[in-house]
Amino acid sequence: MTIMPKLPEKTIERLSQYRRALLICLGKNKQYIFSHELAGMLHLTPVQVRRDIMLIGYSGTLRQGYEIREMIALIGKIIDSEEGLKVAVIGLGNLGRAMISYFNGKRTKLSIVAAFDINQEKVNRVYAGVPCYHIDMLSKIIRSENIPIAIMTVPGDEAAKVTESLVLAGIKGILNYTPTPVNVPANTYLQEYDMITSLEKIAYFVKQGNREEHI
Amino acid sequence: MTIMPKLPEKTIERLSQYRRALLICLGKNKQYIFSHELAGMLHLTPVQVRRDIMLIGYSGTLRQGYEIREMIALIGKIIDSEEGLKVAVIGLGNLGRAMISYFNGKRTKLSIVAAFDINQEKVNRVYAGVPCYHIDMLSKIIRSENIPIAIMTVPGDEAAKVTESLVLAGIKGILNYTPTPVNVPANTYLQEYDMITSLEKIAYFVKQGNREEHI
DNA sequence: TTAACATTGTTATTTTTTTAACAATATTTT
DNA sequence: AAAATATTGTTAAAAAAATAACAATGTTAA
DSSP states (O other), rough: OOOOOOOOOOHHHHHHHHHHHHHHHHTOOOOOOHHHHHHOOOOOOOHHHHHHHHTTOOOOBBBTBHHHHHHHHHHHHHOOSSSOOEEEOOOOOOHHHHHHHHHHOOOOEEEEEEEEESOOTTTOEEEEEEEEEEGGHHHHHHHTTOOEEEEEEEEEEHHHHHHHHHHHHOOOOEEEOOSSOOOOOOSSSSOOOOOOHHHHHHHHHHHHTOOOOOO | OOOOOOOOHHHHHHHHEEEEEHHHHTTTOOOEOHHHHHHHHHHOOHHHHHHHHHHHOOOOOOTTEEEHHHHHHHHHHHOOOOOOOEEEEEESSHHHHHHHHHHHHHOEEEEEEEEEEOOOTTTTTTTTEEEEEEGGGHHHHHEEEEEEOEEEEEEEEHHHHHHHHHHHOOOEEEOOSSSOOOOTTTTTTEEOOOHHHHHHHHHHHHHHTTTOOOO
């Protein structure tokens, strides 16, 4: 297998988006796509698309564009793990359930296999195919099921404690959707996403009457 | 009022985060904060914090740090609108409800004042203080209530249609949480957020055994 | 069959963002 | 009172990302 020299982080993000856009095209029985078409779908410039494609070592055909299936396959080789990775959702509130529905049937390589909550009414039930365990079982299940990734959708004031449990349980990556930033050791990958920041940013640009698109 | 020379986009994002962190500190009766403390809370470097603070024209006191109240006030002056902005949530599914709970009582300047859904069981009811209207009322309510910002939490296959309605209704900013990218005219601010991309990015770095933190 | 065109692939340039370096200085310690 | 220290504020440098420029070339049109 060819070693892929480290891709820019932004390119990784876009690869995921390219794939989704390409899958939509495939669903419409499209076979080839031009850089400007893909760019248009994702609010990017054609140059950026071509450059990313260059970076992953793929080539299209002149005047015909890129072969959609091939590109999907190649992106998969780069960003997916062969075995597939299991994901747990911590906190089965509205947001946790939203994440599960979101994923339902969408991806094969990433699958949500467990949810955790503190509420006894939710525990030991199955939500959209995903079993919900009591949060006390977190460490046990994460280890036994070998789950490397967790999505935190608990209330902000529980974020720190849950993070600690996750780290102790050996989790490798955390996506933190709570409003509270958390800390993890250096060998754990952490990504924070804050809905309020997103909205405040929009508010700022709306206030400024700014015209640009920003993804 | 001093004209603020255009701030970097990333700084705007961080200002929102600074404020939230500062509010937490304020809640703990802290009065001053050092750049390295703020940095530590948000996975940033102290230099970056100081630089941002410099850019907004604030000054701390040597060996004492920054006055928390003052800084919160200043950030508000920069990123908030004086009158406050109204926000609508389109789609009262799990994600829409999550957004509403998230905001409940948190912000004063941004307030979710309306939700829309197609489901008759949800229409004309109030969820967490927010009235839900039928989606056919979208244009009417958005105009009459003067709502400039919308959060889209509908299923992906409705995203395009809803976006069109929003634009026609004169919306100024859209936060798109559906998995489907949409298009808006140049005078509308659009921000797309894709949960799957976030997760796939984590998966990639977990796969790589990458050690860094990424916000 | 030649010219015009559309598209890719790649290098170069510019812009944006982050990081480093370090001067200035109030506070604490000796 | 002098030295050491911790911290801010700012300029400079580096790194990352986006954009532009343009050569190459197969395709279509004249």
